[in-house]
Amino acid sequence: MSKNETGYTKKNLPDKIAKIGGILFAVGLLLGIAGFLADTYRASFAYLVSFIFFLSITIGSLFLVALEYAAGADWSTPFRRISEFFAASLPLLIIFVIPLFFNTGNLFRWSHADYINSDQMLQAKSAYLNTPFFVVRVIGILLLWLVFYYVITKNSRKQDSTGDQTLTKKNIRLSVIFIPLFAITVTLTAVDWVMSLESRWFSTMFGVYLFSGIVWVALAVLTYTAIKLRENGYLHSAIKEDHYYSLGTLLFAFTAFWGYIAFSQYMLIWYGNLPEETFWFMQRWSGGWKIISILLIVTHFIVPFFSLLSYEAKTNIKRLKFISLWVIAIHFLDVYWLIMPSMTRNDHAYTFSWIDFVYPLIFIGLLMVVFSKMAQKYNLVPIGDPKLQRGLNFHL
Amino acid sequence: MDKGKKLHSVAALFNKPDEIIDAAKKTNAAGYKKYDVNTPYPVHGMDSAMGMGQSKVGFVTLFFGLFGATFIFLFMWWSTASSYSIVVGGKPFLSTPAFIPITFETTVLFAAISTVVGMIAVFFKLPANSHPIHDTDYMKAVSGDKYGLVIEAEDEKFNKAEVTEFLKGLGAYKVENIYYPEFEKFRLFEPKFLLFLVVIAVGTCGMTYVTLNKLMYVTPFGWMEFQSKLTAQEGSDMWANGEGMRPPVEGTVARDDMPYPFMGQPTPPEVLSNPTLPTKKLLKLGQKKFLTFCSPCHGNLADGNSRLRGQFPAGPTLHSAKIINYPDGKIYHIITNGQNAMPSYSRQTTNKERWAIVDYIRVLQRAQNAKESDLQAINKESVSNVQK
Numbered sequence: 029m030s031k032n033e034t035g036y037t038k039k040n041l042p043d044k045i046a047k048i049g050g051i052l053f054a055v056g057l058l059l060g061i062a063g064f065l066a067d068t069y070r071a072s073f074a075y076l077v078s079f080i081f082f083l084s085i086t087i088g089s090l091f092l093v094a095l096e097y098a099a100g101a102d103w104s105t106p107f108r109r110i111s112e113f114f115a116a117s118l119p120l121l122i123i124f125v126i127p128l129f130f131n132t133g134n135l136f137r138w139s140h141a142d143y144i145n146s147d148q149m150l151q152a153k154s155a156y157l158n159t160p161f162f163v164v165r166v167i168g169i170l171l172l173w174l175v176f177y178y179v180i181t182k183n184s185r186k187q188d189s190t191g192d193q194t195l196t197k198k199n200i201r202l203s204v205i206f207i208p209l210f211a212i213t214v215t216l217t218a219v220d221w222v223m224s225l226e227s228r229w230f231s232t233m234f235g236v237y238l239f240s241g242i243v244w245v246a247l248a249v250l251t252y253t254a255i256k257l258r259e260n261g262y263l264h265s266a267i268k269e270d271h272y273y274s275l276g277t278l279l280f281a282f283t284a285f286w287g288y289i290a291f292s293q294y295m296l297i298w299y300g301n302l303p304e305e306t307f308w309f310m311q312r313w314s315g316g317w318k319i320i321s322i323l324l325i326v327t328h329f330i331v332p333f334f335s336l337l338s339y340e341a342k343t344n345i346k347r348l349k350f351i352s353l354w355v356i357a358i359h360f361l362d363v364y365w366l367i368m369p370s371m372t373r374n375d376h377a378y379t380f381s382w383i384d385f386v387y388p389l390i391f392i393g394l395l396m397v398v399f400s401k402m403a404q405k406y407n408l409v410p411i412g413d414p415k416l417q418r419g420l421n422f423h424l
Numbered sequence: 425m426d427k428g429k430k431l432h433s434v435a436a437l438f439n440k441p442d443e444i445i446d447a448a449k450k451t452n453a454a455g456y457k458k459y460d461v462n463t464p465y466p467v468h469g470m471d472s473a474m475g476m477g478q479s480k481v482g483f484v485t486l487f488f489g490l491f492g493a494t495f496i497f498l499f500m501w502w503s504t505a506s507s508y509s510i511v512v513g514g515k516p517f518l519s520t521p522a523f524i525p526i527t528f529e530t531t532v533l534f535a536a537i538s539t540v541v542g543m544i545a546v547f548f549k550l551p552a553n554s555h556p557i558h559d560t561d562y563m564k565a566v567s568g569d570k571y572g573l574v575i576e577a578e579d580e581k582f583n584k585a586e587v588t589e590f591l592k593g594l595g596a597y598k599v600e601n602i603y604y605p606e607f608e609k610f611r612l613f614e615p616k617f618l619l620f621l622v623v624i625a626v627g628t629c630g631m632t633y634v635t636l637n638k639l640m641y642v643t644p645f646g647w648m649e650f651q652s653k654l655t656a657q658e659g660s661d662m663w664a665n666g667e668g669m670r671p672p673v674e675g676t677v678a679r680d681d682m683p684y685p686f687m688g689q690p691t692p693p694e695v696l697s698n699p700t701l702p703t704k705k706l707l708k709l710g711q712k713k714f715l716t717f718c719s720p721c722h723g724n725l726a727d728g729n730s731r732l733r734g735q736f737p738a739g740p741t742l743h744s745a746k747i748i749n750y751p752d753g754k755i756y757h758i759i760t761n762g763q764n765a766m767p768s769y770s771r772q773t774t775n776k777e778r779w780a781i782v783d784y785i786r787v788l789q790r791a792q793n794a795k796e797s798d799l800q801a802i803n804k805e806s807v808s809n810v811q812k
Contacts, residue, residue: 295521299513337486339478423469 033373049396056389070129078387087245089114094203102126105419113402139226187412225370233293238284248355266420287329429603432556433574436596444571448473458579462566484542492534695753710784
């Protein structure tokens with residue numbers, strides 16, 4: 029309980045967050061192992077969905093931190109720690125990617141030599157899509173993210189005690205380097221993990237598509253946590269409506285951005301009408317997937333767009349909180365819709381299974397545990413940041 | 425100073441943004457309603473300091489945005505799917521994905537233009553093209569590095585001396601009065617000026633026409649008549665056989681026109697059944713097509729009275745017992761496939777039109793071989809018509 033000149037008082041988060049997180053994690057882990065034993069093929073796909081969902085939140089949060097530094101934004105400085113703490117789960121990706129490496133045979137048809145030999149297109153792609161290069165790529169990308177995470181957040185935390193302004197300058201420089209690298213690595217991640225599930229399919233917009241979802245969900249997680257913490261007095265008391273309005277505006281902007289990208293990708297493939305591209309959408313427009321596709325348009329774009337359209341909606345805390353939770357759930361649906369149809373590939377009818385929904389528990393639990401541990405160790409507001417006071421005084 | 429002019433407002437100038445925020449708050453608290461703040465850049469927090477609510481211009485944007493979307497979507501539906509439907513790229517007439525980009529653009533266009541026009545109309549009070557505070561020293565100062573506040577004379581609480589004192593009390597470094605400018609007469613619609621415009625317009629058009637058409641022989645723009653294209657039946661060196669017109673690709677099928685399954689078989693194993701109902705509309709269609717394609721050889725009444733006078737083998741009468749006893753599908757087969765000297769008419773007619781011809785032939789046959797009951801029915805009808 030230390031007080032300083034910014035007026036922020038550190039309050040420790042209640043233990044129950046870590047406890048609930050721990051329970052969710054343990055239950056998820058047990059059920060997850062049971063899932064792998066029951067149906068390894070299905071479990072590897074279901075696990076991949078949750079892995080991408082988890083990756084979206086962590087790397088998206090790091091991107092938001094970098095974005096704030098690079099853009100010189102000060103309104104979001106009081107919230108920056110929240111994104112940093114969510115990005116703190118990034119190192120765990122290295123551990124949680126291991127089960128996927130053991131199941132590449134289930135996930136990717138390009139990892140089977142006999143399948144590649146029967147297909148000229150895959151032979152042409154095999155210089156890129158082969159297991160050794162895939163593993164190297166994935167590990168390389170994760171390590172690159174880790175390096176930036178460690179350096180940027182270390183500088184940010186050091187500032188709490190020293191108040192050294194040159195650290196901000198350093199972080200701006202790092203962020204400007206990180207953002208283009210992030211663009212490339214996110215595209216590669218989208219191509220490697222999601223697009224190559226249908227090894228014959230390709231869409232040049234796919235990286236941007238996943239990027240729009242990643243930033244969207246990271247913003248929603250940030251908005252929800254910020255409101256929840258502020259309501260219970262863990263954040264700075266000077267945070268007010270104008271800050272929430274700005275968060276809501278960004279969330280709204282990325283809702284529109286996702287709609288724009290998702291539609292552009294669809295329209296180009298629809299217009300071109302080439303069988304090697306359309307089959308991907310045909311899969312998602314057949315049987316029950318059609319309902320989920322329509323549901324995705326409504327829940328991913330129409331509902332958040334119109335709920336966040338007006339000024340009143342963006343400053344309405346209750347609605348903002350609800351929409352944030354909604355966005356988190358719908359991003360999961362989006363990733364599910366991207367990955368799961370590749371499991372059955374129209375061979376037989378798709379049915380839901382309990383296995384699909386146990387893996388998110390692991391990762392949600394993990395995020396809660398890591399967040400509360402970080403919040404105990406460090407300040408929830410970057411008190412040494414020279415931009416903080418301007419951020420707190422922020423007016424529309 | 426400036427005696428006799430009508431007072432618009434009293435204006436105060438401040439040096440710092442904090443002062444203007446404070447001044448706006450105090451003016452609002454003092455109960456003045458008609459006042460405004462002018463600053464060289466948007467000062468954050470001014471809306472709440474002035475006690476302003478949310479701008480209503482957003483509703484104009486919303487309404488016209490939705491209007492633009494609806495309007496252009498309906499227009500595209502009407503023009504490409506309803507009024508003059510043309511197949512584009514093998515897509516359905518009403519292909520929503522192709523319409524969405526234009527719907528989006530038009531939504532943005534309508535929303536943006538209506539917002540700007542709405543804002544100008546409301547705040548600048550169109551059609552006024554000027555405001556009393558324009559072209560004053562006050563305006564020059566707030567366009568540079570000063571912050572200004574005006575209290576208008578129309579305010580209910582307005583009292584010149586009181587307001588001047590009040591503004592000085594807020595810490596203004598300068599307080600001045602702003603008057604309505606003298607009314608300017610527009611010299612735009614004087615007859616001489618209008619005549620001048622007409623002379624210029626006529627002169628420019630006439631000189632352009634004479635120079636281009638009579639002196640230089642250059643058409644003012646590319647006439648569509650002179651484009652590089654092939655007209656029907658024209659030859660072309662581009663193709664090996666020298667024909668300009670290309671046949672459709674093998675296996676091409678017209679929309680809504682199923683290929684005939686017994687094409688090229690003189691005696692098909694079975695025939696189709698007639699899918700049509702002989703409605704008046706269909707028989708009219710059949711009559712039109714019969715008179716166009718069939719009557720030259722078979723005669724207007726299908727009695728074999730050819731108009732071609734021996735230049736082509738005369739077609740047989742269609743009133744023979746053999747043809748009357750043909751099933752509909754057999755006649756349809758002959759029209760579609762051709763028989764003996766008669767060529768196939770599948771290119772000239774659609775399958776619906778051929779069935780209509782079959783139905784019309786049945787009408788002609790019945791008319792030529794009318795039964796007693798038919799005559800009675802016709803008489804009855806004509807009598808009832810007379811009585812009416």
